[in-house]
Amino acid sequence: MTAHPSPGDLLVVDGQASAQFAGDRALTFCVVSVCDQPTYAGWVWLTGYVLDRRGNATAKREIYVQLAGLRPVASPPTPQRLPATRSCASQGAQGDGRAARNRPGLRARADAR
16 A cells, blocks of 8 residues: 555554564554654554454554555454443333332322322
């Protein structure tokens, strides 16, 4: 890749982009921003998120890499959605009215009607 990446691009960052990402240190990187400060020719500072195999962001990083060594991800990972969970509030506080009906001061008023 010789053109500057854009925010939202998913890139393979490995030893071709910089020696620090060679071998098992390669990563999938989602670009958030590209620094516009001048650097050495063909190099660029990128800010973004490291993605795991599931497509979930695991760390925010700023990396310095060679443009020529960057490659787009062939098949982007699909982020896994977490199952829906209930809030920590008790059932009586879920807005069904039971909490208000069960308060001692309000019970007497409701019975008076």
